[in-house]
Amino acid sequence: MCLFPKAVPLDSQQDALPDNSFFMHARQTRLGIATSTSTDYGMFKTKIEGDLFGAGGTETYSNSYGLRLRRAYGELGHLLVGQEWSTFIDLASYAETVDFGGPAGSLFIRQPLIRWTQPMGFGSLQFALENPESTFTSKDGSAPTSSDGESIPDIIVRANVDTGFGHFSLAAMGRQLIIDDGLYDDDTFGGAASFTAVIPTFNKDKFRFQFNYGNALGRYMEAEFADAFINPVTRKIETNVQYGGLVAYQHFWTDSLRSTLIYSYAERDNDLKYVPDTVDKSYQSVHANLFWSPVKRINFGLEYIWAMREVENGDDGDINRLQFGFQYLF
Numbered sequence: 001m002c003l004f005p006k007a008v009p010l011d012s013q014q015d016a017l018p019d020n021s022f023f024m025h026a027r028q029t030r031l032g033i034a035t036s037t038s039t040d041y042g043m044f045k046t047k048i049e050g051d052l053f054g055a056g057g058t059e060t061y062s063n064s065y066g067l068r069l070r071r072a073y074g075e076l077g078h079l080l081v082g083q084e085w086s087t088f089i090d091l092a093s094y095a096e097t098v099d100f101g102g103p104a105g106s107l108f109i110r111q112p113l114i115r116w117t118q119p120m121g122f123g124s125l126q127f128a129l130e131n132p133e134s135t136f137t138s139k140d141g142s143a144p145t146s147s148d149g150e151s152i153p154d155i156i157v158r159a160n161v162d163t164g165f166g167h168f169s170l171a172a173m174g175r176q177l178i179i180d181d182g183l184y185d186d187d188t189f190g191g192a193a194s195f196t197a198v199i200p201t202f203n204k205d206k207f208r209f210q211f212n213y214g215n216a217l218g219r220y221m222e223a224e225f226a227d228a229f230i231n232p233v234t235r236k237i238e239t240n241v242q243y244g245g246l247v248a249y250q251h252f253w254t255d256s257l258r259s260t261l262i263y264s265y266a267e268r269d270n271d272l273k274y275v276p277d278t279v280d281k282s283y284q285s286v287h288a289n290l291f292w293s294p295v296k297r298i299n300f301g302l303e304y305i306w307a308m309r310e311v312e313n314g315d316d317g318d319i320n321r322l323q324f325g326f327q328y329l330f
Contacts, residue, residue, distance in 0.1 A: 003101050003305055006309070008308065008317055009309075009319065010309065010315050010316060011315065025065075027052045027053050027100075028100050030051040030052075030070070032047060032048060032070075035047075042076060043077070046074045046075070047073055049071040051067075052068075069083065070083075071083055071085070078117050078119075080113070080114075080116075081113075083112045084110065086111060086130060087158050088130075088173050089109065089220075090160070090169040092167050093169070093196035096250060099303060102222055103263075103264030104284060106210060106221070106222050106244070106245075106246050107210070107221055109219065112131045113129065113131065114129045114130075115127070116128070122161050123160040127157055128155075130153055133219065136179060136227065136230050137226040139273075143179070143230035144184065147181070149179075149180045150176050151178075154173060154174070154175045157171065159171075167198040170194070171193065172191065173191055173192045173216070174191045175192075177190055177227055178237075185235075186235065186237045190228070192215070196211075203252060204258075206249075208249075211244075214241075214243075217242040221244050221266060223266035223283050227239075230274065231274055242266075242267070246265075247263055248261065249261050256294065257293075259289060260288075263284075264283075265282070266284075275312070278312065278315075279311060281310050284308045285305065285307040286306045297330065299325075299329075301323075304322055305319075
């Protein structure tokens with residue numbers, strides 16, 4: 001299962017939970033169809049992909065789960081339209097993990113978008129309009145937790161630079177945050193930035209770095225902090241600083257045996273005038289794994305995960321997990 005940061009139990013909750021548990025599943029199973037056709041305007045590519053991390057399922061007798069959409073897009077030349085990984089994400093900076101969720105401070109979001117990728121001498125420039133959605137938290141819980149009334153898409157620009165020293169990427173995002181349900185009516189604008197790097201070191205080894213910062217980072221980060229607070233007096237939107245990232249090193253012991261060590265951190269600047277002191281303040285996670293590929297397109301992975309969650313009043317908790325995965329690519 002995914003180790004979502006917000007699901008890490010606090011010490012005050014431990015007595016209500018089992019000390020240890022064992023679980024097996026095949027929910028990460030993924031199927032996709034891709035096409036590629038040559039045209040006068042360049043290659044026309046399509047992809048549709050789903051996995052079994054949808055709702056439903058039972059461990060009682062069938063262990064079945066619902067199919068959900070991951071990616072579905074068409075790409076003609078430099079233009080991509082459909083659902084894909086957000087342009088705010090640099091997939092090259094993702095560190096390899098057995099856990100399906102990934103490090104706490106990393107970026108993670110797929111959504112409908114329109115993207116133009118312009119090749120450049122140094123790499124590429126990307127411009128995108130992406131699906132907007134605002135998420136909120138409030139002190140008394142009376143305000144809506146999300147809104148889909150935005151009139152402006154999320155606007156993202158990314159520069160990818162590929163050099164002999166490695167791959168570097170810088171992204172900037174502007175977003176409209178809006179709430180409008182009759183009782184609450186306000187909108188504001190926020191933004192975020194992300195810097196990533198993938199640097200080759202010795203032989204096939206790589207160092208990966210990711211740092212994300214902004215006052216509208218919110219749902220774009222694995223930590224899943226709300227995008228903004230709602231002022232309980234004025235009923236207006238109050239943005240807040242959030243940041244997170246990771247450092248990771250991948251080492252190849254042999255051509256078929258490799259390990260990655262990852263440390264990740266995410267934090268939100270909470271204002272207790274707008275939120276209760278039980279709101280999440282920060283997350284940390286460490287991943288240490290070993291992958292073996294006995295033959296091409298087969299991976300066996302063993303991973304240790306430590307994760308910690310702290311809330312604003314000082315209460316915290318951590319979890320230790322040992323995870324083993326089998327991956328078959330076909």
